[in-house]
Amino acid sequence: YHYPGGLSERATLRTQLANETEWKEYLKNVKGCMMEQRSGIFVEAKIGLDDVKGLKYYVDNPRKVGGATDSTKSIIELRKYQLQLGYDTVPKFLSIYSQALPYKLRAPNTHSTTELVTVLVSDVGSLNTVYEVWKHGGFGVDDADEGASMHCGMEAMEQSRQASRGIQEWREGIAEIAKLAISFESSVLKPSEFSPLK
Secondary structure (H helix, E strand, O other): OOOOOHHHHHHHHHHHHHOOHHHHHHHHHHHHHOOOOOOOEEEEOOOOOOOOOOHHHHHHOOOEEOOEEOOOOOEEEEEEEEEOOOOOHHHHHHHHHHHHHHHHHOOOOOOOOOEEEEEEEEEEOOOOEEEEEEEEOEOOOOOOOOOOOOEOHHHHHHHHHHHHHOOHHHHHHHHHHHHHEEEEEEEEEOOOOOOOOO
């Protein structure tokens, strides 16, 4: 969930939701399907790049092409860095990352549908955790509204990964980030029909 008003907006909305009959019914129905539930609070990192629009952009501007959303082939890639403990670890990570990232974003042969949605830093939950949220597939940023063809998210992700691996500045940045990291995970998610990232 995205709360532009921060923790106070989250608290207000959750209190309102807890009193709604529909929400209570939903929870009663869905809990039988759940094995585990975890909650964390993340804030968007300030990395100072115009290429990274942030979550608010996607919430306010759901992508529509030709009257239909482009969710059928798009995927979300969630890249998780668990960093070493320490007050300066996340700022060091963000400094290195923001210096290397422009080279990755502009790598030749990066797929036209690949977009970095946001970078999130844990505020509550597992601390010193950083997530990159990438969108791949669907309609490309340069595709015309009418008659544009869909692109497969998995193929777009792989093409963009291969493109960035050939960029020396990005490789050097990742080598420095690896010194700060305990672990790294990458997951591929399918946006739900109601997701602003579809």
